[in-house]
Amino acid sequence: MIRTEALDRLPVRTAVPALERALDDRGVAVLCAPPGTGKTTLVPLVLAGLTGDGPVRRVVVAEPRRIAARAAARRMAWLLGERPGGRVGFTVRGERLVGPDTVVEVVTTGVLLQRLQRDQELAGVDVVIIDECHERHLDADTVAAFLLDVREAIRPDLRLVAASATTDAEGWARLLGDAPVVEAEGVSYPVEVVWAPPARPVRPPHGMRVDPALLTHVAATVRRALGERDGDVLCFLPGVGEIARVAGQLAGVDAEVLQVHGRAPAAVQDAVLAGSSGVRRVVLATSVAESSLTVPGVRVVVDSGLAREPRTDHARGLSALTTVRASQAAGRQRAGRAGREAAGAVYRCWEQAEDGRLARFPAPEIKVADLAAFALQAACWGDPDASSLALLDPPPAGAMGAAREVLGAIGAVDGGGRVTGRGVRMSRLGLHPRLARALLDGAAEVGARRAAEVVALLSEEPPREYGDDLAAALRTARRGQDGYAARWKQEVRRLSNQVDGGGSGFGPGPGSGSGSGSGKSPGSGVARGTSTGPHSGAAPRGSRSDDAVVGLVAALAFPERVARARGEGAFLMVSGTGAELGDSSRLRSAPWLAVAVADRPAHAASARVRLAAVVDEDTALLAAGRLRVRGEEVRWADGDVVARSVDRVGAVELAVRPLKQPDPGLVRGALVEGLEREGLGLLRWSRDSEQLRLRLAFLHRVVGAPWPDVSDGALLADPGAWLEPELSRARRRADLGRIDAGQALRRLLPWATGEAVRLDELAPERIEVPSGSRIRIEYGGEQPVLAVKLQELFGLAETPRVAGVPVLVHLLSPAGRPAAVTADLASFWQDGYKAVRAELRGRYPKHPWPEDPATVPATRYTSARLKRS
Structure with missing residues (x-):
């Protein structure tokens, strides 16, 4: 006998007419309904025509977890006054309870994937509901993609609903082809947030490890909540191991301690979901209890703030669950469990200031999991690269x-x-x-x-x-x-x-x-061409x-x-x-x-x-x-070329012997590897070589083509263009140290266009100043730098230029110390010289300090020597 009163109390009922209209009009819809509204139990029954006079349709409900699939089927069967296996059944891996009269079948997304691969038409199925799609499990995302393919290609009549308590409604609506979004109002009760961080800092989680001090604090918080609040306590922990540890620390509490997770026996799961029998309960649960299940009697939630998500290290071939901080969305879902049936409270085991720094949503599994x-x-x-899904x-x-x-x-x-x-x-x-x-x-x-x-x-x-x-x-x-x-x-x-x-x-x-x-x-x-087969003569x-x-x-x-x-x-x-x-x-x-x-x-x-x-x-x-390789191996290791004959399985070396005459091409490759790893400093760089590189870099920057790029990246990208033939003749690190880098760089000059001959004109190594001295220009900065004694520039009114760029003049005292810096000599003579003259003439009286430097010849000598000459 249908439990009409229980069905009528479910808040999602008010949204059902809009959902049915959306499916009649478009065949697809997004249903957003808060936890506890009945979206998982009432909606499938209505769409299947089991609660009224409408046509009977075959409905498949896809749940992300086995425990949720079994619980949903049992709840729907109870609402119909039946046992699972009648008009409502379920199929999970290793367990199937359906009969000839089954109209609503609850399956895991993995089971539905298998079914779609065998029967793309889903013959006999009229409606598919993908529940809890906000959790972004990879199987659920894949099922949705396959079903959209099926609707487009062979079953336009197949109705599809994406249902969730909290989800990216707009994103799912776009994915389903601008599907209508139907929202149901929930009956929510106020939930007080109690911030309950540990008294002392705890180590953050890494891998599967959780600081035992945090688990001890969680257990203490559960005891505190039992003393301060009424009702059952639901405590969220990241995994089975943490649940067992906290359960052990709760020995002796005046409550029944139950454990809910994917590995828990079905009898325990059923007992938790059936509600209290008069004894106060503490339910320790993983994230399975966030949204898929309703735990009756809960008035208090204790949230450890942790969750488990898959992570894959593709470079190392390691895939595992790892402990992470739960997202803000998960925190809201968990807290909402305390306000399902009456006002409640959530004890959050972290600082309030940390809450705003948490991720807004959990990472989609497709982004982080082994694929x-x-x-x-x-x-x-039929879509190997998944580009059309x-x-x-x-x-x-x-x-x-x-x-x-x-x-x-x-x-x-x-x-x-x-x-x-x-x-x-x-x-x-x-x-x-x-x-x-x-x-x-x-x-x-x-x-x-x-x-x-x-x-x-x-x-x-x-x-x-x-x-x-x-x-x-x-x-x-x-x-x-x-x-x-x-x-x-x-x-x-x-x-x-x-x-x-x-x-x-x-x-x-x-x-x-x-x-x-x-x-x-x-x-x-x-x-x-060799291969490895099964053991010869292996034991039976x-x-x-x-x-x-x-x-x-x-x-x-x-x-x-x-x-x-x-x-x-x-x-x-x-x-x-x-x-x-x-x-x-x-x-x-x-x-x-x-x-x-x-x-x-x-x-x-x-x-x-x-x-x-x-x-x-x-x-x-x-x-x-398949990972076994036998052959010559020449590489850069421990700072030099290493040449060996190696029999290896991946990184594990089975046998090694040195090579006396390695392949020259492999040696060259190892030397290039050494240059890439340790840098161009392996070559011989004289002062002139370094200066040439700086001059070329300056011209590339201010003039451009045809002057070459001589940055590390450019030079290492094509070492043969400038290091041959020396590189091909080299055999070890010492040979690289004998290569003259400056001579090699000259191979990159634009000889073909004739521009190479203008190198000294455009970027001279030295320039002659009025005193007759030839002063070196430094090209290492944004502007070329000319460092020269002030007296050697007497009479020079304009700043020298290099490739049209004014040099930055470092004016030095007679002792070679900086006295002034300018890129505008004319302004210096007019405004700055007087102050420099006043400061230095007393310190260096033997050197000329004329009031008007434009009227005296430039010199590198003292005043006395000038008179003698």
């Missing part, structure tokens, strides 16, 4: 380039970026492409079940208490009875059922359109130890993170990044590791290994074979 899965989805959709933010070019390299290396796309048959199979596994590669290729080596066990561990990182040894974590999960072990076992079953481990081999290389095997690792070829599947299986599958997933020991607890990954294990790790003495999870804190030289498996050298070379 390999997105790139594979786009390739399967309607996205609020385009994917960064560098991240897409890195993603396409990964896909090419694992055989998911061909040389043109088009998806292969193997890539299609990978995309349908519901895994990151790296893990899909490990599952398919690992199954061929160790069997589907054992490969699935490891991949399931990698797809959801085990709890920290499982340790950093992936093989030990596997054994713990097998015998575990906790929530993680239950989810792991369910995922193992799902993956095992999708893979036939009967012999796909290591799959085809890049460009192949088939998922069946060549017997070689995709892209595993090494330099000079069933006889391999857990450690061997785990190491192989992890290495297949992350070949760039295969690492060789370079000291106790210290390793070098083939990507070139250092890696370190914790002091208590049992993996510290391993010769090789397959690193599954690592993060690199800001300013740290090495990454910290969170999860890894021991591998032997054969396995390491098998997995990372």
